[in-house]
Amino acid sequence: MAYIAVLGHGVVGSGVLEVLTIHTESIAKRAKERIEVKRILDLREFPGLAYSGCFTKDFADILSDAEIGIVVECMGGLHPAYDYVRACLENGKSVVTSNKELVAEKGAELLALAQKNNLNFLFEASVGGGIPIIRPISQCLAANEVSEIAGILNGTTNFILTKMIREHMDFSQALKLAQELGYAERDPSADVEGTDACRKICILASLAFGTHVYPNCVYTEGITGVTLEDVDFADVWGGVIKLIGSVKRLENGQVHIMVCPMFVHRGSQLASVDDVFNGILVRGDVTGDVVFYGKGAGKLPTASAVVADVIDCVKHMAARKYLFWEDAKPGFVADPNVAEVTAYVRASAETGDAAFTAAQEIFGGENVKRLLANTPKPEEAGFVVDGETEASLAEKLGALAARGVRVESRIRISDY
Amino acid sequence: MAYIAVLGHGVVGSGVLEVLTIHTESIAKRAKERIEVKRILDLREFPGLAYSGCFTKDFADILSDAEIGIVVECMGGLHPAYDYVRACLENGKSVVTSNKELVAEKGAELLALAQKNNLNFLFEASVGGGIPIIRPISQCLAANEVSEIAGILNGTTNFILTKMIREHMDFSQALKLAQELGYAERDPSADVEGTDACRKICILASLAFGTHVYPNCVYTEGITGVTLEDVDFADVWGGVIKLIGSVKRLENGQVHIMVCPMFVHRGSQLASVDDVFNGILVRGDVTGDVVFYGKGAGKLPTASAVVADVIDCVKHMAARKYLFWEDAKPGFVADPNVAEVTAYVRASAETGDAAFTAAQEIFGGENVKRLLANTPKPEEAGFVVDGETEASLAEKLGALAARGVRVESRIRISDY
Numbered sequence: 001m002a003y004i005a006v007l008g009h010g011v012v013g014s015g016v017l018e019v020l021t022i023h024t025e026s027i028a029k030r031a032k033e034r035i036e037v038k039r040i041l042d043l044r045e046f047p048g049l050a051y052s053g054c055f056t057k058d059f060a061d062i063l064s065d066a067e068i069g070i071v072v073e074c075m076g077g078l079h080p081a082y083d084y085v086r087a088c089l090e091n092g093k094s095v096v097t098s099n100k101e102l103v104a105e106k107g108a109e110l111l112a113l114a115q116k117n118n119l120n121f122l123f124e125a126s127v128g129g130g131i132p133i134i135r136p137i138s139q140c141l142a143a144n145e146v147s148e149i150a151g152i153l154n155g156t157t158n159f160i161l162t163k164m165i166r167e168h169m170d171f172s173q174a175l176k177l178a179q180e181l182g183y184a185e186r187d188p189s190a191d192v193e194g195t196d197a198c199r200k201i202c203i204l205a206s207l208a209f210g211t212h213v214y215p216n217c218v219y220t221e222g223i224t225g226v227t228l229e230d231v232d233f234a235d236v237w238g239g240v241i242k243l244i245g246s247v248k249r250l251e252n253g254q255v256h257i258m259v260c261p262m263f264v265h266r267g268s269q270l271a272s273v274d275d276v277f278n279g280i281l282v283r284g285d286v287t288g289d290v291v292f293y294g295k296g297a298g299k300l301p302t303a304s305a306v307v308a309d310v311i312d313c314v315k316h317m318a319a320r321k322y323l324f325w326e327d328a329k330p331g332f333v334a335d336p337n338v339a340e341v342t343a344y345v346r347a348s349a350e351t352g353d354a355a356f357t358a359a360q361e362i363f364g365g366e367n368v369k370r371l372l373a374n375t376p377k378p379e380e381a382g383f384v385v386d387g388e389t390e391a392s393l394a395e396k397l398g399a400l401a402a403r404g405v406r407v408e409s410r411i412r413i414s415d416y
Numbered sequence: 417m418a419y420i421a422v423l424g425h426g427v428v429g430s431g432v433l434e435v436l437t438i439h440t441e442s443i444a445k446r447a448k449e450r451i452e453v454k455r456i457l458d459l460r461e462f463p464g465l466a467y468s469g470c471f472t473k474d475f476a477d478i479l480s481d482a483e484i485g486i487v488v489e490c491m492g493g494l495h496p497a498y499d500y501v502r503a504c505l506e507n508g509k510s511v512v513t514s515n516k517e518l519v520a521e522k523g524a525e526l527l528a529l530a531q532k533n534n535l536n537f538l539f540e541a542s543v544g545g546g547i548p549i550i551r552p553i554s555q556c557l558a559a560n561e562v563s564e565i566a567g568i569l570n571g572t573t574n575f576i577l578t579k580m581i582r583e584h585m586d587f588s589q590a591l592k593l594a595q596e597l598g599y600a601e602r603d604p605s606a607d608v609e610g611t612d613a614c615r616k617i618c619i620l621a622s623l624a625f626g627t628h629v630y631p632n633c634v635y636t637e638g639i640t641g642v643t644l645e646d647v648d649f650a651d652v653w654g655g656v657i658k659l660i661g662s663v664k665r666l667e668n669g670q671v672h673i674m675v676c677p678m679f680v681h682r683g684s685q686l687a688s689v690d691d692v693f694n695g696i697l698v699r700g701d702v703t704g705d706v707v708f709y710g711k712g713a714g715k716l717p718t719a720s721a722v723v724a725d726v727i728d729c730v731k732h733m734a735a736r737k738y739l740f741w742e743d744a745k746p747g748f749v750a751d752p753n754v755a756e757v758t759a760y761v762r763a764s765a766e767t768g769d770a771a772f773t774a775a776q777e778i779f780g781g782e783n784v785k786r787l788l789a790n791t792p793k794p795e796e797a798g799f800v801v802d803g804e805t806e807a808s809l810a811e812k813l814g815a816l817a818a819r820g821v822r823v824e825s826r827i828r829i830s831d832y
Contacts, residue, residue, distance in 0.1 A: 019559050019702055030558045124556060130703035132548075132556030140540060140548030142446045143435050143723030269709055272688050286435055286716040287546035293685055294706035304702040307559035 002031065002314045005039040005062040007084055008075035009046060009055070012098045012125070015303030016072055016310075017051060027307065031314040038068055041084075063087055070120075070313050072306060073097040082106050089113045089121065094317075096309040098125035098302055104199035108212035108327040115324060120316060122309040122323065127153065127200045128278050130301025131294035132308075137207055137282060138323055144284030146208040150246040150416050153200040155276035155296040156184045156191040157223050157243045161261075162274045164231050165240050171226060183276055193222035194243065194259040201245030204280070205257055209249060212328045213257055219336040221260040229346060229373070230409050233382040236371045237344065237413075239265040242273070244414060254334040262414040263344055269293075270416065281416055289416070337391040344371070344384050346409040347400060352381035358405045359383055362396050384413065418451050418730045421478040423500055424491035425458040425471070428514045428541070431719030432488055432726075433467060443723065447730040454484055457500075479503055486536075486729050488722060489513040498522050505529045505537065510733075512725040514541035514718055520615035524628035524743040531740060536732065538725040538739065543569065543616045544694050546717025547710035548724075553623055553698060554739055560700030562624040566662040566832050569616040571692035571712040572600045572607040573639050573659045577677075578690045580647050581656050587642060599692055609638035610659065610675040617661030620696070621673055625665060628744045629673055635752040637676040645762060645789070646825050649798040652787045653760065653829075655681045658689070660830060670750035678830040679760055685709075686832065697832055705832070753807040760787070760800050762825040763816060768797035774821045775799055778812050800829065 006013050020027065020035060028034045039062045040054045059080075062068055071088045073095060075081045081102050085095050089110060097103065102110075103123045114121035124134045128151075137146065152158050156178055163174035175192065178184035190196050198220045205213045223243050234241045242264045247257040264271045269291040273279030278296025283289050295301040349355035359368050363385050371382040385393065397407050422429050436443065436451060444450045455478045456470045475496075478484055487504045489511060491497045497518050501511050505526060513519065518526075519539045530537035540550045544567075553562065568574050572594055579590035591608065594600035606612050614636045621629045639659050650657045658680045663673040680687045685707045689695030694712025699705050711717040765771035775784050779801050787798040801809065813823050 022702075023559060023561065026561065027559060130700070131706055132552040135556050136548040136552060139728060140551050140721065140724050142727045143439060143443060143720040145439065145442065267688075269688065272683075272685060284546070284720065286438075286720040288711045288714075288717060290547055290708070290710035292706070292708060295704045298704075300702040301704060304559040304700065305556065308556050311558045312555060 002033050002035050002069060003038040003067045004035060004070040004072055004310060005041065005065070005068045006037055006072045006074060007041045007081070008073070009040050009042040009044070010074060010076070011299045012302050012306065013040070013074035015299035016074060016306050019300065019303045019307045027311060031311040033314050035310060035314060039065065059084055063091055068093060069317060070094045070096060070310060072310060073099055073102070074306065075099065076101070078102060078105060085110060086113065089117060089119055092117065092119065094120040094313050096122045096306055096313060098123070098306050100126040100196070100199040100203060104202040104215050107203065107206055108325055111324050120313050122313060123203070124309045125302045125305035127203050128280055128292065128294070129296040129298060130304050131278060131280065131292050131296065133204070133280055133292050134207060136292065137204065141282060141284050141287060141290070144286050146249070146282060146284050148246070148248040148283040149201070149204050149208055149280065150244055150270065150414065151201065151204070151280035152242050152270055152273045152278050153245045153280070153296065154191055154197040154243060155278060156188065157197070158273065158278070159183050159276045160192070161223060161226070161241055161243065164226070164228060168228060170228055171224065192224050194220040197243055197245040198259045201247055201257060201259060205247040205255060206325045208247070209255055210325050211332050212325055213255065213333055214328055217333045219258045219260070223261050225409065226261050226411070227409065229377070229380065230411060232373050232375060233344060233346060233371050234263050236373060236382070237263055237384065239263050240271050241411065242270060250334055254332060256334045256336070256339050258336060260412055262412050264414050264416070268416055337389065339390050341388055341390050341393055342384065342386050342413040343388070343393060344382065344409070344411045344413060345397065345407060346380060346382045347405050347407050348380045349405045350379065352376070352379060355405045356381035356383060358400055358403050362399050380408065418447065418449050418485060419454040419483045420451060420486040420488060420726060421455040421457065421481070421484045422453055422488045422490060423457045423497070424489070425456050425460070425462060426490060426492070427715045428718050428722065429456070429490035431715035432490060432722050435716065435719045435723045443727060447727040449730050451726060451730060455481065475500055479507055484509060485733060486510045486512060486726060488726060489515055489518070490722065491515065492517065494518060494521060501526060502529065505533060505535055508533065508535065510536040510729050512538045512722055512729060514539070514722050516542040516612070516615040516619060520618040520631050523619065523622055524741055527740050536729050538729060539619070540725045541718045541721035543619050544696055544708065544710065545712040545714060546720050547694060547696065547708050547712065549620070549696055549708050550623060552708065553620065557698060557700050557703060557706070560702050562665070562698060562700050564662070564664040564699040565617070565620050565624055565696065566660055566686065566830065567617065567620070567696035568658050568686055568689045568694050569661045569696070569712065570607055570613040570659060571694060572604065573613070574689065574694070575599050575692045576608070577639060577642070577657055577659065580642070580644060584644060586644055587640065608640050610636040613659055613661040614675045617663055617673060617675060621663040621671060622741045624663070625671055626741050627748050628741055629671065629749055630744055633749045635674045635676070639677050641825065642677050642827070643825065645793065645796065646827060648789050648791060649760060649762060649787050650679050652789060652798070653679055653800065655679050656687050657827065658686060666750055670748060672750045672752070672755050674752060676828055678828045680830050680832070684832055753805065755806050757804055757806050757809055758800065758802050758829040759804070759809060760798065760825070760827045760829060761813065761823060762796060762798045763821050763823050764796045765821045766795065768792070768795060771821045772797035772799060774816055774819050778815050796824065
């Protein structure tokens with residue numbers, strides 16, 4: 001019998017209990033051992049459940065219980081989750097977590113601690129919910145050098161963008177609907193500002209490239225500025241707007257990492273990832289492009305990824321899994337300003353023609369291609385600018401503004 | 417140092433050598449040990465290679481070498497691959513293979529032998545080439561009950577269908593192009609008749625449902641009968657034709673397994689899997705639909721999956737991986753004739769209207785919906801038939817033929 005404890009009986013934590021209950025027999029068969037939840041930490045009361053007797057409000061009850069070999073952390077947030085997880089790893093307990101903030105902010109430290117104490121620290125559920133992605137990157141693609149990862153990593157924003165694209169809702173209408181359906185929180189900023197996607201691409205980057213990338217080092221732009229006009233121009237260009245977290249290894253050994261809305265060509269596998277689904281493209285030097293698609297969030301998909309980690313943990317109590325990356329090092333994350341960029345720009349002036357003429361003069365005629373909107377506004381022009389760096393693009397957009405042309409939008413164009 | 421041997425220096429075998437050479441350092445880091453190819457079995461001569469000295473024509477050189485702990489089988493075909501793999505597993509050597517025929521025909525037996533001798537028998541490369549699929553199903557989805565798997569499992573036929581759909585080549589033109597590009601063999605029957613896809617869905621079914629399904633138990637239909645008229649009707653219906661291998665668990669515990677061309681709706685993730693790419697949808701009771709996409713074949717993608725297995729093997733020389741299924745049992749595979757089916761039918765008579773009227777009389781007017789072709793032929797009608805079993809559909813198509821209506825095509829319609 002393998003005894004585990006669950007920290008937090010919220011959406012994911014209660015889902016873990018549910019999955020363990022529904023599939024008790026098949027999980028025991030797969031883990032080669034029965035798994036029993038001995039303790040659940042939550043400050044709230046949950047009377048009337050089959051396992052109500054397991055609850056405790058005191059973490060010490062779990063930490064001091066030598067029978068508990070695996071602790072599942074589903075509290076979310078950095079504190080006290082971090083403190084508890086550290087304590088577990090310092091006291092001989094392996095940890096499974098779904099907490100992307102914890103892994104993105106403290107992954108290197110916790111992995112080092114787990115390694116030192118010959119324990120497991122697993123977090124399949126922290127990225128892509130129920131989509132297997134952490135393990136495939138670390139194992140199946142082990143014979144590859146990953147050159148690039150790009151993903152639709154946040155279901156809430158993808159739902160909003162899908163509604164904007166398919167049903168022509170504007171951003172605030174689509175956000176309201178997402179909130180009504182329970183896909184977005186009352187304070188939606190972590191989703192719509194890109195923070196959540198940023199944590200996830202940090203985890204994937206750290207895993208794929210072996211060096212921790214912290215969220216505060218990553219240029220992050222959300223989708224609050226995306227308008228229906230932009231959606232229309234993306235359509236004319238031949239694609240859709242998606243919030244993409246991406247990381248790419250550069251020839252000099254640095255990584256270019258970024259979260260921002262992007263034009264994605266209709267032919268791309270990522271373009272057809274709609275609604276609350278996630279899709280993650282991993283580009284390997286020998287496998288080429290591999291894409292993983294599925295529900296990126298939700299109680300049961302996320303819980304199933306947690307339980308898969310628990311099963312793996314039970315099977316490897318003796319032999320530690322080799323999931324590891326080094327701590328961050330200076331200069332590993334490239335300055336985003338030097339990156340080359342192709343971007344769509346929407347600008348307005350007295351007339352769209354005047355705006356476009358000014359753009360041609362500033363960028364050089366051959367570097368600007370005009371897009372003709374399906375439903376044009378007389379004062380606006382949309383165009384694609386090529387051959388700039390992030391810095392030179394920003395500078396030239398400044399020059400455009402200085403000439404009285406209003407830059408309404410600037411959205412990068414992806415190459416996958 | 418972990419010593420391995422490679423059986424067969426063909427496309428995949430030489431790719432394994434290439435991947436191990438390109439990524440020697442990173443692979444050693446991931447495996448926590450250096451991996452050296454000590455012997456390569458091939459009857460041909462390969463002078464002038466860095467590793468030409470490793471070749472042998474005598475399998476006994478490998479079998480008797482106690483230093484060799486892992487044997488990589490890339491010969492393909494059933495004999496002598498099966499005999500060599502058995503001998504390895506009987507003599508303390510773990511085996512990694514890319515040979516889908518071997519796994520589909522002998523998987524249960526070889527897994528049992530590996531288990532008995534506490535060795536690994538791994539075959540990630542046997543399905544989906546470089547796409548991680550065997551390990552995600554066995555590990556990441558361990559907390560799920562898989563209810564259904566459906567995949568585009570053969571790149572050659574997908575390339576041919578893509579050319580038919582996009583460029584309106586007919587089947588034989590597209591096949592010829594595939595042969596010229598090296599995607600199809602001179603004798604293309606294993607691909608175009610569905611044999612290759614059948615082996616792969618057998619492996620996935622065995623893995624997901626724990627009981628071996630042999631290829632000769634699987635109803636298999638290839639794409640040789642698919643015409644441009646069918647492609648046109650699929651377009652009108654709202655989708656594309658794909659060769660799908662599928663397996664579904666029924667409520668009575670049996671599985672419904674089949675390989676056949678199908679109409680796939682344009683909104684499906686499988687519809688956008690084009691050219692030589694593969695896509696595999698895994699439906700789990702708690703994760704929902706997860707889709708894996710990538711290059712299903714090719715030297716380096718396949719080799720990278722083989723090498724990932726080798727790395728896993730090196731890391732688990734002591735602790736065996738739990739990959740296992742039972743041997744086949746009678747009645748596990750459901751009689752395909754009792755399955756319910758929705759199908760597209762193309763029929764011709766003196767006029768299309770006459771053909772359709774006959775169909776309405778035989779199937780009942782409410783169960784038949786006519787499709788209007790983009791480029792109609794006056795003597796043909798295309799329609800969708802609902803509410804039949806495979807048996808009753810076949811019977812009624814027979815009745816249609818008996819009334820002088822020629823059934824030109826019958827293609828099943830998928831629900832994913």
